[in-house]
Amino acid sequence: MRIKRLHIGDFGILQNQTLEDLNSGLVVVGGHNRAGKSTFMQVLRYLGYGIPGSSALPPANVEYMVDADVLDEISGLLYHIRLQGAADPVCTVAGEGTRIPVSELYPVDSFTYRNLYTISLDQLARKPEGVTDKEMEKLQSALLGAGMTDIANIPRLENIFTRNARNIGGETGRLSNKAFKPHVQLIREGSGRKRKANAQVDEYQRRQELLQELKNRAESLGKDLEKAQARRDILETVRNNYEVIQETIDLDGSLKLHEGSRIPGSVKIENREKIVAAYENYSSQKEKLHDLFNSLALSLGSQQRAEKVKDLLFNYRNLLQGFTDRLSGLQEKWSSLQRMQDRLKQDMHELTARIKALNAGWGQEGIDRVRRLKLELLEERKIMDYASRMQDIDNKLEQARLRMDENKNKEQEIENEIEEFEKTAPVYGLKLYFWLSLLFAAAGLVVSFFYPIAGLLFGVLGAAGVVVWAVYKGLGQKEISLRLKELRSRHASVSAACKKLQEQIDELNGERERIQSCLAEVSEKLGLPQTVTPSAVLEYYRAVSDIQKHIVRLDQEDKSVQEQAVQLAEQIEQIDKVLTELESASGISEDNGFVIQKDFMQEETWQNVKIRLKRWYDLMNTAVRLDNISRETDKVKSQILSLMGKEAERDEASLEEQVDEYLTQCKAYSDYQEMKKRLDTNMQSLMRAAASDRVTKAFSLLSSAEGQEKSPMQQLFDIYKDYAVPDSLEREYKTLLGEIDHLEQELEEVRKDIHETELLLKQLSLTEELEQAHEMILKGRSGLYQVSYEYAVQKAAAWLCREIRNEFMTRMKDELLLKADGILRRLTGEDYQRIIPNDSLSDFSFELKDGSRQENSRVLSRGTREQVFLAVRLGRIMEMQPSLPVIIDDSLVNFDWDHLKQAVQVIGDLSRTHQVFIMTCHPHLVEHFVQLERESGPPAQFWRLDQGRFFSSDGSELMEYLS
Structure with missing residues (x-):
């Protein structure tokens, strides 16, 4: 097991530290004092067991937290271990999340791992610091193995047992010693008192003699009864096993003449079950073969045709299989093409309806007419320009006409105003003034005839008023002349504007006529009347253009459909061709009541091809199954012959005959073996009956009495021969039972007399003194028995402990510490050869190079x-096993240079099978591991630990840091 990654989130001085890609062999961690090496050792020590609640551990800042990725090199699985607080470790399979007990990775207990795999300087002693006397036994178990710890307890047990025995019987175990003495004295005292009490009277002596006679008679009757019972037990055994003995004799005679004993050894009887199963399989396969062939013949019309077509179908199997595999795809293509053709027809119908709705004069030929139209995007843009320009011209014409009307109205208003001003011209005013003056003068003259003064005043004042009015009017004539000049100038300007607007209107009308001429050509091309507006022409043009695009698209789709139809028809035609070849070669004509059309896109033709393909595919499968079963039949046939030990067979009948002959031989051999087994069973049953305690005791009793030396089995058979029929044996048995009953009754009467005599003697002898004597004797004997038994047990236990320890140590001393011996020889340069555990296994003695010994480690x-x-x-x-990580915490500081080098080499060898963590603050130890790597030793990984922080390093850098 190897630790691949270690993350220490919170553990004493170590906070949020991660060690990635840890070496599977040597891992050297170097750091100064109080850098965190011992804390790191504690992390590794408790990784697989959980962090105990101990004050000796460095405290966590918040909560202990450690994560590790661990590789199990046996299974190759990666595991994740997590420690959090004082909880048990949580171990899961990496990538799966399956939780497993951490003990599967760390199978040793916590104490063993802490005191064996974690090696600090304090532990390299006979009794390491911190290990109590009670824990020393567990430590010995860890160092030497659990069995050796048990052996170490044996001398202590031997001393205990010897001391206990000595306390009971002293050194010699005489009855006069220690615990024996009180009980012996009590027995002697009771015996003395009994002798005194046993002075009998004459009646007591007479009854004693009678009692002895009765006992002799009972003994004689008992012996006779035992013999009779023994004879009964033997006859009962023969009686109960009479049929078995008879069958055994018959079987023994039959086996000598049985034909099964003459079966040649070459017959492979052991293959009988396999051959029966294989022959049943062979028959089943033959029946299947026959049924399949009849099914094929029924489908084809005759067996001759089936025989002819079978090989043909087998040859065409790949083609038919391929056609069938592609059938669903072809059906999908065929259906898709049908749907596409239906959709194309529907789209064409809708386009025709659109064309008719657009132009009722276009009938069915409207699609062809639209298809032939040469509609271009440029032409559409021209129509758009024409429509736009026509609209612009109409707007301008309307505006020009409105302005023309405005100017005409202005011109008329100016002309009217000029006409009004011309009426107030000066010449026209003087005449008016003259005639008014005359009118007033004449009127005054007329009035003066009647009223002279009034007439004179009226004429004078009237003429004066006209003069004043004429003067006033003359003052405004200049302003009127200026106004007339202005109005005539405006009239001329408005007239010029009207002329210019008329020219613009004429120009716009000319341009409008040209545009109408162009649109008329387009309308004629599209079949529209001349009166259609430009916007309507544009909309019509766009509608026709859109229809033409749909027609082009549908033409392309129709072409694609036709091409796919041709390809599909070729594929269907290929299938039809192969089917036709099969039908022609097999002599089967496909006649379904109609002529097969060659248009494979027709529903009827396509369905016919599918039906024929399915039929021939089913026939092909039947032919393939026939071939497979035929091959399987031949294989089973060969297997049967091989199992029977034969090379080949002549014909079908001979195979069946050989199987029948073989099974006949097997049956004969089986019957023979069954009879032999039955004989063995009977013999064993008879032997068990003859060997029973009851029968053995009976034969022993009778044999000693009669002097016979035959075995119980032979005697059973001899007794059977004495009774030719069961009835004679039954009569003898019943007679013997009657004799036994008579003896038992007589014996019972004698025993009754003995009991009565004993009671009488007891009454004569049972005085108070005798009772006390008996009680003392019994009490002494009981106590002496218990003490003697305990003494014997303790002495025997001590002897067994001594013998077990001597025997075990004789066998195991040389093998116990073989690996440790080799390591010690390397460490000491061969000065020390062997480590020998002492008798109590609490210390070691040592054999030196010169053969001398040092008796203990002190x-x-x-x-x-x-x-x-x-x-x-x-x-x-x-x-x-398994190989768990080893932790060495600066435990080599007391080794000199040479011994340290040897120790480093031993640790290097250990790192080939175990992951070894070395914690040190000594640069020369790092130097040794660097030198070991240079000398082709196992590579080491170096880490620098500084104030609780890990840094990846190399050997030279770490030595320099520690120096």
């Missing part, structure tokens, strides 16, 4: 002692 120097315990740990690590 006599070693500090450096050598650390080398010993480093060798023991590394040796144990190399033996354990």
Whole structure:
């Protein structure tokens, strides 16, 4: 197992640090004191087990958080481990999210990993710091294996058992020693008191003699009864197994003459089941072959035609399969073309309706007429210009006419005003003044005839008034002349404007006539009347142009449809051609009551091709199945012959005969084996019956009495022979049962007499003194038994412990620390050869190069002692599986230069199978790992740790940093 990536979010001084692409072998982390190396060791130590709630650990700033990507090199799977707070580690399969127990990656317990795989300077001692006496046993188990720890307990157990035995029976175990003595004294005292109480009277002696006679009689009857019962047990066994014995004798005689015993060894009887199954398969395949051929013949009309067409269909199978695979695609194309043709017809019909709606004079030929029209975009633009220009001209003409009318009106108004001013001219005024003066004078004269004064005043004042009025009017004549001049000038200007507007109107009318002439040509081209407005011409032109575009598009689609129809017809024709060839070659004429048309786009023709193709495809499948089954039949036939051990067969009948003959031989052999098995079963049943405790005891009793030496089985058969028929055996058995009943009754009466006599003797002998004596004897015997039993158990247990320890140590001492021996020899330059655990396994002795021994680790120097315990740990690590990461925290500081070099080489070898993390603050140790890499050793990865921050480095840079 290898750690590929490690992210430390929060752990003491280490905050938000990530180590990517960690080396799978050596990882050297260098840093000064208090840089965080020990904290990093704690992270690695608890990665697979969770962070314990201990005050000895560096505290988290917020909450412990560690993430790691771990590679299992056995399965090749990548796992993700997450530590958060004091919770258990969460381990998931990377990329899947499946959660697994972290113990699958770290199968050893936390104590073993912490004290074996994590190697600090304090742990390279017989009893590392911080390990209690209770934990030393677990440490021994980790260093030597669980079995050796159990062996280490054996001497302690032996001492306990020996001490317990000594406390009971002393050194010798005599009855007069320690715990035995009180019980022996009690027995002796009880026996003495019993002897005194057993002084019997004459009646007691007589009853004793009678009791003895009765016991002798009971013993004699008991022996007779045992013999009778033994005889009964034997006869009952023969009686219960009479048919088995008879069958066994019959089977033994039949087997000697059975034909199964003469079956040659070349017959492969063991293949019987396979041959039966294969022959059933062969028969089934033959039946299928026959049914399929009849089905093909029925479809084709005759067996001769089926035989002829079968090979033909098999040869055409690829073509028919290809046609069938393409049939759905061809059907889709055919249906698509039909839909496209229907849509084209519908579109043409709609265009015809549009043309008729546009121009009722165009009938069915309207599409062709529109198709022939040469409509150009430039012409449309001209019509647009004409319409626009015509509209502009009409607007200008209307404006010009309005202005012309305005000018005419102005001209008329000016002329009228001139005419009014001309009426007030000076000549016309003097005449008026003269006649007015005369009128007033005449009137005054007339009045003066009647009223002279009034007539004179009227004439004078009237003439004076006319004079005054004439003077006033004469003063305005100059202004009138100027006004007339102005009006005549305006009249001339308006007249010129009217002339110019008339010229403009004439010009616009001329241009309008030219545009109307051009539009008339277009209208004539489009079949429109001359009276159509320019905008209507434009709209009509656009409508015709749009229809022409649709016609062009439909013409292109129709051409494409026709081309696809030709291609589809060629493909269908190819199928039809092959089908026709099959029908011609097989002599089958396709006659469905109609003539097949060659227009393959017709529904009737296409459906006929599909029906014929399906029929021939089904026939082809039948032919292929016939061929497959035929091949399978031949294969099964060959398999049958091979299983029977034959090379070939002559004909069908011979195969069946050979199979029948083989099965007959198999049956004979099977019957023979069944009879033999039955014989063996009977013999075993008889042997079990003869070997039962009851029968064995009976035969033993009778044999000792009669002096027979035959086995129980032979005696059973001999007894069977004495009784030719079961009835004679049954009579003998019943007679024996009656004899046993008589003996049991007689024995019961004797025992009853014995019991009565014993009761009488008990009454004579059971005094208070005798009871106390018996009680003392029983109590002493009971206590002595218990103490003796306990003494024997303790002595036996001590002896077993001694023997087990001696035997185990004799076998295992030389094998226990083989790897550690090799590592120690390398570390010490062959000065130390072997590490030998002592009897209690609590320490080691050492064999030196010269053959001498050092009895314990206390006599070693500090450096050598650390080398010993480093060798023991590394040796144990190399033996354990799986390969978990190893952490070494500056535990080599007491090694001199040469021994340090050897230790680095050993660690380099370990890194080939394990990921090894080295924490150090010593540049010379880094130098050794750099030198190891240069000497073709395993490559190392170097990291610089500075105040809790990791930096990727190389060996030279790290040495310089630590110097």
